[in-house]
Amino acid sequence: MDLKTLTYIVVGLTFVLYIGIAMWTRASSTGEFYVAGGGVHPVVNGMATGADWMSAASFISMAGLIAFLGYGGSVYLMGWTGGYVLLAMLLAPYLRKYGKFTVPEFIGDRYYSKAARMVAVVCLIFISFTYVAGQMRGVGIVFSRFLEVEIVTGLMVGMGIVFIYAVLGGMKGITYTQVAQYVVLITAYTIPAVFISFQLTGNPLPQMAFGSTLSDGSGFMLDRLNQVVTDLGFAAYTAGNKSTIDIFAITFALMVGTAGLPHVIVRFFTVPKVRDARSSAGWALVFIALLYTVAPAVGAMARLNLTTTVQTGAVGSPEGNLSAEQRPEWMKRWEQTGLLKFTDKNGDGRIQYYNDGNKAFAEKAASFGWKGNELKVDNDIMVLANPEIAGLPNWVIALVAAGGIAAALSTAAGLLLVISSSISHDLLKGAIMPDISEKNELMAGRIAAAVAIGIAGYLGYNPPGFVAQVVAFAFGLAASSLFPVILMGIFSKTVNREGAIAGMLTGLFFTFGYILYFKGIFITPMAPNTPEHWLFGISPEGIGTVGMLLNFAVAFGVSKVTAAPPEHIQHMVEDIRLPAGAGTAQSH
Incomplete structure (x- = not known):
């Protein structure tokens, strides 16, 4: 059976599974729509959380980043x-324990302010739409390559599937659909990694193969990879390529951004007890580790296979580069998506894949007719193309396509639900129509989800960067806006509503403005995105750390010069941290 037909069958079967689960678990109340009724088992919630959080960035793009950044x-x-x-x-x-449906609702109650709740809604929407753009781009990439349809068509199909199980099922439907999606994505990620690990090193465990010797006797995998890439003028794979401050800033922004992501936080409102929330987080780490411990090996193997495919002999020799006529079918197929491009700049009929950024190597390469790098490879194709590069069976390639779609759709659904709930529960019920009936609130939530899906599809067609980069921006926005006020809301009795609002707005606008300044989204960047132009040498991916510090400073500073929170709010903060009591999610 040919690859296209097989892919349609495998992906189609997963779609039938997702839709079937959504219909079976259809939400019938706002409690089920927002928090799945609050009765999800912690192991099930941990698996759903893993799928919710391991997005297209984790499945599709992270190993691609590792493939080209190496240690960085x-x-x-x-x-x-x-x-x-x-x-x-x-x-x-x-x-x-506090037991509310949404993050903005907690912020509104803790800071005794509808204005604070509305600002939190704005922050949440900024974060979620930035994040969901990366997921929809992932959907478009998979559809355009493996199902051989236009990206717009792929996005429309993806939007339709999400519409069915997010709009009908709500959090209840999404939770059990995400369990199925986790099984699909972890299977799809692990099987090709095992195949390729055994193929290259004779060791079927990718985590072990990463540090093993190659079967062809050419030494350790990482030593061989270092040699291959440095011969072509690239930095050594195991060498650092970022400044220490930027590594720290990006890592910290991603850490606190994870802790501040509303679609991840809301998953812990779905379990029965407080201790189940901790247990869910532990199980989520276990399920996430199954993919994350494999990712470094996948990135290294993909880079090695790609490079040795293109560079067939010694650098500079007439037969050292792959002939354009002899390039494998997988390259031709990916060229059709526009995510892999070959341009024969010197007209020699061979693919010269060298590093444009290495001036010393460029001078050397000019002596054998090089006029610039002739192969452009998008980071986001490496995991998806890896089984094809390694020559694995078609059923493995089809499974990878299904896994990539599962990863993107699982996170997109979670994001769209928090957008929907923030509009229907926080904006509509919390501010505009406090007396709205539960039935009408549920309908408003579904309408908001449908509109959000349409916007997400547009952002997927016009994303501001590759998948993991877009997601990193979302984490930076979460780190600089929501994380500080949530943390201060739990652990500080002195931060008041004026401080919280000023802090959120400062962190959000500073971080978003910095990203716009260097990356642009709907506008042309106003400055080159290079280290010498960055503030303190911190890239847009890491600027959320600075935004977070500004948020804390402004919040504490403004709180010092304005009235202290009311007495009952200070008691509430103390009560949140008491170990007794589980709290029950309920509507207000």
Whole structure:
């Protein structure tokens, strides 16, 4: 059976599974729509949380980043996993005990202010739409390559599937759909990694193969990879390529951003007890680790296979580069998506894949007719193309396509639900129509989800960067806006509403403005995105750390010069941290 037909069958079967679960678990009340009724088992919630959080960035883009950044890509592994420790220890149990439906609702009550709640809604929408743009881009990439349809068509299909199980099922439907999606994505990620690990090293465990010797006797995998890439003028794979301050800033922004992501936090409102919230976070780490411990090996193997495919002999020799006529079918197929491009700049009919940024190497390469790098490879294709590069069976490639879609859709659904609930529960019921009936609130939530899906599709077609980069921006926005006020709301009795509002707005606008200044989204960047132009040498991916510090400073500073929180609010803060009591999610 050909790859396209097989992919349609595998992806189609997963869609039938998701839709079936959504229909079976359809939400019938606001409690089920917002927090799945508050009765999800912690193991089930941990698995759903893993799928919710391991987005297209984790499945599709993270190993691609590691493939090309090498050691520098470790910031994503450290930041995203470390954030769950913060979430489990500092936020999840206390928010669960407080027992509200949404993060903005907690902020509005804690800071005794509808204005604070509305600002939190604005922050949440900024974060969620930035994040969901990366997920929809992932959906478009998978559809355009494996199902051979236009990206717009792929986005429309993805939007339709999310519409069915997010709008009908709400959090209840999303939770059990995400369990199925986790099984699909972890299977799809692990099987090809095992195949390729055994193929390259004879060791089927990717985590062990990462440090093993190659089967062809050419030495350790990482030593061989270092040699291959440095021969082509690239930095050594195991060498650092970021400044220390930028590594710290990105890692920290990703950590606190993880702890401040509203679609992840809301998952801990779905369990029965406070201790279940901690247990859920622990199980989520276990399920996440199954993918994250494999990702470094996947990135290294993908880079090695890609480079040795293109560079078939000694650098500079007439037959050292792959002939354009002999390039494998997988390259031709990916060229059709526009995510891999070959331009024969010197007209020699061979693919010269060298580093444009290495001036010393460029001078050397000019002696054998090089006129610039001729191969452009998008980070986001590496995991998806890896099985094809390695020549694995079609069923494995089809499974990877299904896994990539599962990862993107699972996170997109969670994000769209928090957007929906913030509009229907926080904006509509909390401010505009406080007497709205539960039935009408549920309908408003579904309408808001449908509109959000349409906007998400547009952002997926016009994303501001590659998947993991877009997601890193979302984490930076969460780190600089929501995380500080949630943390201060739990652990500080002195921060008041004026401080919280000023802090959120300062962190959000500073971070978003910095990203716009260097990256642009709907506008042309106003400055080159290079280290010499960055503030303190911190990239846009890491600027959320600075935004977070500004948020804390402004919040505490403004609170010092304005009235202290009311007595009952200070008692509430103390009560949140008391170990007794589980709290029950309820509507207000």
